[in-house]
Amino acid sequence: MNMTRVAAVLPKEFTEYRRNRFTVTTAGVLPLVFLISPTVSILSFKVTTASTGLDKRVDAALFLPLLVPVFVPAMLAAWAIWAGVAISTRATDTRVAYQLSVLSVLPPVAVTALMSFNVIPPAFGTAAAFAGGLLVVDCAACFGVSRLFDRERLVTGTRS
Amino acid sequence: MSAAIEVTGLTKRFGDRTAVDEVTFTVAAGEVFGFLGPNGAGKTTTVRMLGGLLAPTSGSAAVAGIPVAGDGGERVRQRISMMPEAPGLYLKLSVAENLDYSARLYGIRDRAARIARSLDAVGLSARAGDLCGSLSKGLRQRAALARTLLNDPEVMFLDEPASGLDPAAAHEVLGLIGALRDHGVTVFLTTHRLTVTDPAQAAPEVTRALVAADADVLQVAEEHTSLEDVYLQLVNDDGKNGKEPQR
Numbered sequence: 001m002n003m004t005r006v007a008a009v010l011p012k013e014f015t016e017y018r019r020n021r022f023t024v025t026t027a028g029v030l031p032l033v034f035l036i037s038p039t040v041s042i043l044s045f046k047v048t049t050a051s052t053g054l055d056k057r058v059d060a061a062l063f064l065p066l067l068v069p070v071f072v073p074a075m076l077a078a079w080a081i082w083a084g085v086a087i088s089t090r091a092t093d094t095r096v097a098y099q100l101s102v103l104s105v106l107p108p109v110a111v112t113a114l115m116s117f118n119v120i121p122p123a124f125g126t127a128a129a130f131a132g133g134l135l136v137v138d139c140a141a142c143f144g145v146s147r148l149f150d151r152e153r154l155v156t157g158t159r160s
Numbered sequence: 161m162s163a164a165i166e167v168t169g170l171t172k173r174f175g176d177r178t179a180v181d182e183v184t185f186t187v188a189a190g191e192v193f194g195f196l197g198p199n200g201a202g203k204t205t206t207v208r209m210l211g212g213l214l215a216p217t218s219g220s221a222a223v224a225g226i227p228v229a230g231d232g233g234e235r236v237r238q239r240i241s242m243m244p245e246a247p248g249l250y251l252k253l254s255v256a257e258n259l260d261y262s263a264r265l266y267g268i269r270d271r272a273a274r275i276a277r278s279l280d281a282v283g284l285s286a287r288a289g290d291l292c293g294s295l296s297k298g299l300r301q302r303a304a305l306a307r308t309l310l311n312d313p314e315v316m317f318l319d320e321p322a323s324g325l326d327p328a329a330a331h332e333v334l335g336l337i338g339a340l341r342d343h344g345v346t347v348f349l350t351t352h353r354l355t356v357t358d359p360a361q362a363a364p365e366v367t368r369a370l371v372a373a374d375a376d377v378l379q380v381a382e383e384h385t386s387l388e389d390v391y392l393q394l395v396n397d398d399g400k401n402g403k404e405p406q407r
Contacts, residue, residue: 008264012253019252019291155213156174156205 072112072127075134080105082141089148092157108134162225164189164315164346165210169219172205179205182219189314192338192347203350204245207317210348212236224314238266241313245320247304251293255284255303258292259310266311278306282336298329305336315346322351 017023045054083104084097091097111130114120165187172180180202187193197203208214210223212233224239226232249258256275263271279285282302292300301321308316318337322330340347 004267005265008261011264012250012257012261015257016250016252152214155208 072131072134075131075138076105076108076112078138079108079134079141082138082145086141086145086148089145089150089154162189163187163222164191165193165221165223165348167206167210167219167221170206170209170216170221171218172202172209172214173217180209187346187348189346190341190344192341193349195348195350196352197350198352201352203352204319207242207319207348207350211240211242211317238311239313240315240317241308241311242317243304243308243319243321245323247300247307249292249300249303249307252291254289254291255279255295255306256288258303259307262307263310268310274310275306278309281309281339282306296329298325298332301325301329301333302336305333309340313345315348316340317348317350319350320352321349 017027080101084101087100087104088097091100111120115127115130120126163186165185167183167185170180170183171178183202183206195203195206205214209216210221210228212223212228216229221228222232223236226236226239228236250261253261256279259275259278260271263274268274275288276285279288282305284299284302284306287295287299292303295303305318305321308318321337322333325333337347337349
């Protein structure tokens with residue numbers, strides 16, 4: 001990894017994000033949603049709730065809106081990036097690459113959705129295993145995808 | 161005068177299609193060299209090979225004294241700059257930010273001074289803070305030209321630098337390119353427009369021009385020789401002229 005290039009790309013990307021209203025709005029609003037939701041949930045408990053039941057409900061209130069949306073999506077985002085990069089190294093049409101990249105993130109997103117709807121029990125162990133699995137896949141993709149880069153194909157759209 | 165670019169029998173094939181066929185020429189240091197030809201003649205492919213972006217199928221080339229093949233590509237890219245037909249500026253970034261990004265990629269230490277000098281050279285200092293998305297096409301070309309100056313290149317490759325510009329803007333950009341000759345920079349300029357490269361007519365800053373008619377037929381028009389006849393002859397007699405370059 002060339003740190004000079006990383007040091008060049010990061011400030012450029014952040015500047016571009018800062019200038020994109022949609023990104024700024026999303027980055028500002030979503031954390032608020034994930035803070036307000038568990039706070040409201042916890043404050044809505046009745047004072048008569050038993051302490052044993054209260055622990056579980058607090059866990060559930062914090063687990064789904066805070067832990068899952070922070071850790072799992074980070075792994076999902078990394079997966080989406082690698083899948084997108086891998087497709088981009090082979091697709092010659094930008095729109096096709098974009099659409100295929102969107103499709104590639106659906107399976108892991110589906111698992112997250114199934115957990116949200118209680119089809120898969122939203123236990124910490126399940127989420128941790130899922131995130132761990134994604135982490136392994138992301139690390140493997142980091143090395144695998146970088147080998148897919150072919151300068152000639154990227155520059156000309158074909159190979160000699 | 162030493163050679164800035166030396167090309168011998170350079171060939172590039174994509175499958176069955178030959179994009180560049182045994183091209184041979186030399187460009188002297190400090191020369192503004194026009195590489196002229198119709199669409200599909202292999203101009204861009206030649207530039208990409210000389211810039212180390214594509215590997216030649218056969219033949220050899222050296223830029224700034226460094227062979228472009230093998231490990232030489234990386235070293236060559238440190239000493240040249242390229243301006244593709246589409247400038248590829250980040251439209252959400254200002255002119256200065258675009259240049260800063262490129263300067264960081266080059267690993268330049270005195271970035272602010274270099275950026276200021278590059279912008280000054282193309283007359284864009286007053287627009288340094290403007291977003292590239294708000295600039296006209298001519299000004300974007302200027303910004304792209306400023307970017308190519310950042311690393312103090314020995315050789316500049318400019319691919320269709322006046323493409324899509326109105327005559328006034330094209331004239332301005334060509335004037336800037338001509339001024340680079342005074343700084344000792346070798347400029348390799350590709351275009352399909354005769355008026356851009358003809359040393360005897362509209363672009364006296366171009367010292368010499370080479371016509372690539374069909375990827376394999378080359379002809380050089382020396383200084384003060386009109387290119388129009390050479391160009392038309394090669395394009396009209398496609399395949400009848402043989403492959404021997406005529407000087």
